[in-house]
Amino acid sequence: MPKRVLLGLLLACGLTAPALAQEPKTGGVINAVIQPEPPGLMLAQVQNGPTQMVSGNIFEGLLRYSPKLEPLPELAESWSVSEDAKIYTFKLKKGVTWHDGKPFTAADVLFSMEMLKQTHARARTNLAQVDKIETPDDYTVVFTLKQPFGPFLGIFEVGSMPMVPKHLYEGTDWKTNPYNNAPVGTGPFMFKEWQKGSFIRLVKNPNYHEKGKPYLDEIYWQIIPDAAARSVAYETGKVDVLPGGSVENFDVPRLSKLKDTCVTGAGWEFFSPLSWLWLNNRQGPLADKRVRQAVMYAIDRDFAKDVIWNGLGKVATGPSASTIKYYTDDVKKYPYDPAKAKALLKEAGYKGEKIRLLPLAYGETWQRWGEAVKQNLQDVGMTIETIATDVAGGNQKIGDWDYDIAFTYLYQYGDPALGVGRNYISSNIAKGQVFNNVEGYSNPEIDKLFADGATATPDSKRKEIYDKAQKILVEDVPVAWMLELQFPTITRCKVKNLITTGIGVNDGFKDAWLDK
């Protein structure tokens, strides 16, 4: 296993051999920026990006993934797959304890699956293929699938499948359980305090199950709502880690040039964030496919990339990011073409009905992007009203389907069966969630394609299915795809081994250490 991890380190950080030869030093405090302040830290119930980033230190999954998305052991120390690819057996690591000292066992895994099926929409989808879960003994978990499921080993990362303590949650109302505010996990760091609006403090778990780790004593996640102040906080040394997306894009080049500063784009391989606009397919003008296509033609996405994202990222061609499996660009293209957008609007009989636009309250870049898109849409004759809101308010509106257009970006999780299909299949339409099929798109053909794609073998068959699905989706425009995002992580060079897996900063700081 060490060899594999070492390889992972090399790939993730692009570290040079001498750096690796250094013995990690113990001790020290890391100050990192968290942006925006997470709505909560109970990872099994809240899956916003910032929640994953902080709680990835508190909770753990059965597996983690290398930058090439190969599974690595975490709470499961080994696993095997049956001949017919339907039975997966995980051997759990022994001697793992929760932060309150109780042992972690297969019963916790079983309970976590039960909870996640109700509280975690993506986990529910991922587990839909599971027929039954058995625990022959305290350290063995056996998943029996209804049918082979290609990406099954890819669903056990901490954000997708965090393990929750059965003894604290069983028989309680999960939503109001007091431990939601002071989460208890098995991870390398323990929750200590959360000064709302100021910082979240995690401290080293002295009983962590990997000997010698973590190296750091404490992590302070600093909450600094103002973008310029975040840059300044880094420059003045108040924080040492700026995770991807925490400073404005126009500050990235300037900060990168500072002394003792290291920048990496690694750590996003697993997520491949793709941004798009939710278009409410249920009501109003956007229920018409032609209006949705007009939105695609009306928005100048190259401008967004070059100006708003400072040239970082890539214009999306469809529902899949180009970095994930079975991506194809052999789909209908939507170049910036206001004239065509106008024609389509006219054809659809759009008469200036008011359309509400919900920007993402994740900072300046997103605010500016909201303004640019609004202008693009107004230029082709649409009447747009921007709704100002904070993150929680935005989630509320999206969850209640109380919007027409809303910004978002979602992770792709390496495989279309995990990160793409979930946003378009009709069984994922449910009020109250801010991910998955929020737009209300419903197409039996797409449902069938994604259902088949997940279970088909061999790979060439899967590719064929996903090619077809991408073609149909891009024609129908259930949502308006914008950009594949790139989030460089900026750190002081003395922070070593921060990013060691394809999950990056969201995977916890257990390997990180400070070269004092």
Add this chain to the structure above:
Amino acid sequence: MKQFWKSMLRSPSGVIGLIILLLAISVAVFGPMLFPNSPWRMVQRPFLPPFTLSAVPLGTDALGRDVFAGMIFGARVSLLVGLVSTLVALVVGVPIGAMAGYFGGKVDDALMRFTEFFQTIPSFALAIVLVAILQPSIYSIVASIAVVSWPPVARLVRGEVLSLRTREYVQAAVVTGQSNSWIILREILPNALSPVIVLASLMVATAILLESSLAFLGLGDPNLISWGYMVGAGRTVIRQAWWITVFPGVAILISVLGLNLIGEGLNDALNPRLSREGR
């Protein structure tokens, strides 16, 4: 009236203030006619410095939007918010103050405790909370500014009414059996108006500042460009592009200064001791 204008024009600060205000109002009214394009439109490359292209004399912002156009449209929002919220504050504050001063006793106590309730909360904090709860829009902003700015009006009017109430002509009106509302409206208020007008002109200035501060904090109406919004949005790039914040900032400064000068001029003109005794 003639007398009023005469003394108003005699005060230099009043004249300067009037000129600034008239200029600002004409920009707000006629400016958008000269610039039919929306100030949100991206017209040039981003971060274009000022005075390089005559089409965008004050440069462009982070998205390539015309800073000059933004200032012209922003004038409309700033002035409108300033005037309307002051008007609303007067409509609320004057009757409350007048009733408290006129009726005295328990009515006065009740109304003044109610007013103090608002005065004890820091006004800007209250405005932020109100806008945040009501969702930022031009209406919620006007409403919250009005809510935080009426108490001083009420107190001022109450004080004036209290002193006027004991005058002989008021007592005469009471003796002749005039109704209370008639006495308040016809006998007392017209004589209490001068300090209120002065206060109102300063309130407009404060309201403009409040609106700018709210917009600066991202609590402006997202569909309307305003000076405060421009300063707030440009602040993060102030190192790369000073002009995005400086020009709207100067606009706020000048218009607030103008209104304060008018207030001073009004004070001079309306104060009988200063104006009519041949300064």
